[in-house]
Each structure stands twice: as structure tokens, then as C-alpha cells.
Amino acid sequence: MTPKDMLLGLAIIFAWGFNFVAIRWGLDELTPMMLGGLRFLIIAVIGSFFFKRPNTPWFWLLGYAMSLNFGQFAFLFTAMKFGMPAGLASLVIQSQAIFTMLFAVLFLKEYVRPYQLLSIGVAASGLAVIGLNGDDTTMTVLGFAITLAAASSWALGNVITKTISKKGYDANLNLIIWSCWITPIPFFLSAYFIDGADVMWQNIININWKTAATLAYLSIIATGLGYGLWSYLMSRYPAGSVAPLALGVPVVGLTSASLVLDEQISHIQWIGVLIVLVGLIMNTIGGRWLARRANQKI
Template sequence: MSLKDSLLGLIIIFIWGFNFVIIAWGVQSMPPLLMGGLRFLLVAILGSFFIRMPNIPWRWMALYAFTLCFGQFSLLFSALAFGMPAGLASLVLQSQAVFTLLFSLVILKEQIKRSQMLAMLIAGLGLYLIASATHVSSMTILGFSLTVAAAIAWGLGNVVNRMINQRGYQANIGLVVWSSWFAMLPFFLTSYLVEGQQAIMTSLTNLNGLSVVVLFYLAIAASIIAYSLWSYLLMRYPAGQVAPLTLGAPIVGIVAATLLLDERMTTQQIIGGAIVASGLVINTFGSQLYQLCQRKVKA
């Protein structure tokens, strides 16, 4: 990558990593489902002024919105509201790579390489160690379970994204913006049914400056700006070169949560996190490392 594009990649890493601290601040003053609905309402309204509607059938935009937008973020926001530390959430959510592989195998009939199988086993071991540490940390099993469920929804959304691309459509920032019109509907509906009218009215009436900053960060920075930069990099470089950037987000998330939220990870969680990260690295770079070793052996 050029120096300019490398800097853009660092901006994406920072925005998505710091996003977890922003979410943690948001759920302190807003119900999580209502916050999700307001986030995607802002994305839809603000983004639609600047970004053209993509030439994608409505049913595919709705499916994308229900899985990757509503599914992922309703579960993630709820996880942080119910006891999942923001720093750990930024790491555990990256297990979406494992679930993407599994859904690709089952739905798209794609083959899984041996290095990817190894990566899934390693990441699974790391997640088990993190989950079993709930008795010695502030993390709740409900918060952890919701975060894993969010990763599952993200993985399913990634497969929907691939299916859209396979049909000749461009799954770019236009899809993110215009699918938000679909995503906000289940958010507001479930907020009304689960969180209740009283909680919604109280939250909207007492909306403070921090809540406004949170919503605009989630809508403008984490959604419109970050995904626009992501789409730009994907147009200029191979996906295999751009995708590893997401591995940097948990580093930013954990450091930011430690400094700003005073979060601390137990020794077992640190070990589990390192194992998960190792599995993700193997999943991302395993094939290249194997081919490099093969060439050295032949040489």
C-alpha cells in the first residue's frame, strides 16, 4: 500500500477499535436496541444525501440489513449492556472469521483448507478459556454469549455479502447506507416490545450531549466514513491484503477500554485472547505461510 492508503487503513483500525468504548458509553444512557435504531436512522438519513442507491434488489438489501446490521449490532449492543467488557468484546467479535468459514462451507459449499480448520480449533479453544473465566472477572456469561451470537450474525452477514457479489452486484458503502432503512425497522420494533415505551420516551427526553456524540460517532465515523474508506481500499488492493487490517481493531479496543473504562483482563482471559488472536492470524495468513515453507523446503 502507498503511505496515504496505509494511513487510511490505520484510521479505519482506530475508528472500529475505539467504537467499542463508544458503544459502552452509549448503553449507559440509552437502551441498546433503541440506540441501534437511532444509529441506523442517522446512517440512512445522512448517507442517502451523498450516496446513490445501489442497483441491488430490495430483498437482498433487506437480508443484508437483517443479518449483518440488525443481527450483529442488536446482539453486540445488548452484550455490552449486560456485562461484556468493551475490550474483550472487540476481540471475541473477531471470531466472526470462524463462523464465516462455517457458513461458507454449509451455504456456499466452499472448501475449507487445513490451515483454516486448525485456525477454527485454536480460536475455539481461546473462546472456551475466555468463557470459563466468568467467575473471576466482571464479564458475565450472558454478555459473552451475546457477543458470540453477534459474531455468528456477522459471519452469516458476510456470506450474504458474498452472495450479493456473486450475483454481479456491488456490496459497497451504498449497500451499507441504503440497507439502514431496513435495519432500523426491526430495531425500533424490538425496542418497543422488549425495552418498552416508557424506557424509550425517558431515554429520548433525557438525551444528553454524550448520547448525541455516541450516535453521531456510530453513524458517521463507524458506518459512513469507515466503510467508505474500506470500500476504497478494497477497490485498490486485493481483499487478502486489506482484510488483515481488522486484526488491529481489538488492539485499539483493548487499549482504549483499559485507559478510558478502567477495564482489566484476568490472566486466563489474556491467554484465551492470545489464543483466539493466534487462530485469527493463522486463518488470515496460514496459506501464505504454508506456501512459503513449501518453497523453502524445495529450495
């Protein structure tokens, strides 16, 4: 990568890593469902002025919106409301890589290589260490479990995105933006039945500068700018060169949550964090290593 593009990559890492601190701030002012609904409504309203509607049929647009948008963030915001620290959430949500491989085998009939199975085992063992050792921290078992549900929803969205691409439809930033017209509907319906109309109205009329800034960050910076730059890098470089950048997101998430929110992680959980990162790195670079070995033999 050129130095300029490396800086853009670092900007993505910091935007997505700090995203979890912003979510924590947003949940101090809004309920999880209202935070999600308003976030995606802002993305849809602003983004549709700059990006044309994708050629993706409504059926697949709906599947994308309900899995990757609504499912992932409804679970993630709820998990952080019910005791999942922002820093650990930024790491545990990366277990989507494990669920994506499993769903790809089930629904796409893809083949899993031995190194991928090994990486799944390593990352899963790290998650187990984190999940079973939260007594001395603010993390709850419920929050941890719901975060895993968010990761599985993200993974299902990845499989749907791959299916959309295979069918020859748009699976780019246009899809992300226009799917956001669908996403607020289940969020606001959930808010109505979970929180009630009075709470929804109070959330809206009590929006202050901090809430507005948080929503702007989540929608414009983390989603619009973040995914826009990610698409730019993916279009210029091999996926194997860009994908490892995502490993920096939990590092920034854990660090920023510790510095800004004063979140504490136990020593044993830090060991679990390192184990998960090792598993994710094995999954990311394993394919490239095998390809290099194959080329050397040729």
C-alpha cells in the first residue's frame, strides 16, 4: 500500500475501534432500539443523496438489512446495555469470522481447510476464557452471550452478501446505504413493544448535543466514511492485503475503552483476548501462507 492508503487504513481502524466507545455514550442517552433506529435512519437519509439504489432485488435487500444491520446491532446494543463492556464487545464481535465459516459450510457448501478448523478452535478457546472469567469485571454472562448472537447475525449477513454478489447484484456501499431504509422499521417496532411509545418520545425530545454527536459519529464516520474507505481499499488492493487491517479494530476498541471509559479487564481475560487474536490472525494469514507454499513448489 502507498503511505496515503496506509493512513486511510489506520483511519478505518480508529473509526471502527472507537465506534464502541461511541455506542456506550449513545446508550447512556437512548434505549438500544432507538439508538439503532435513529442511526440507520440518518445513514439512509444522508447516504441516498450520494449513492444510487443498488440493482439488488428487495428480497435480498431485506435479508441483508435484517441480518447484518438489524440483527447484528440490535443484539450488540442490547448486550452493551446488559453488561458487555465496550472494549470486550469490540473483540468478541470479531467471532463473526468463526460463525461465517460455519454458515458458509452449511449454506454455501464451502470447504473448510484444516488451518481454518485450527483457527476456529484457538479463537473459540479464547472466547471461552473470556466468557468464563467475568466475575471480577463488569462483564455479565448475559451480555457476553448476546454479543455472540450479534456476531452470528453479522456472519449470516456475510453469507447473504456473498450470495448477492454471486448472483451478480450490487454488494457494495450502495447496498449498505439503501438497506438502511428498511432497518429502522424493525428497530422502531421493537422500541414500541419493548420500551413503549412514551419512552420513544422522551428519547426523541431529550436528544442533546452529546446524543447528536454520537449519532453523527455512528452513522457518518463509522458507517459512511469507514465503509466507504474500506470499499476504496478493497477495490485497489488484494483482499488478503486489506482484511488483516480489521485485526486492529479490537486493539483500538480495548485501548480506547480502557482510557476513555476506564473499563477494567481481568488478567485471565487478557490472556483470552490474546488467544482470540492469535486465532483470528491464523485464519487471516493461513490462506496466504498456503498459497505461498504452493507457488514455491511450482
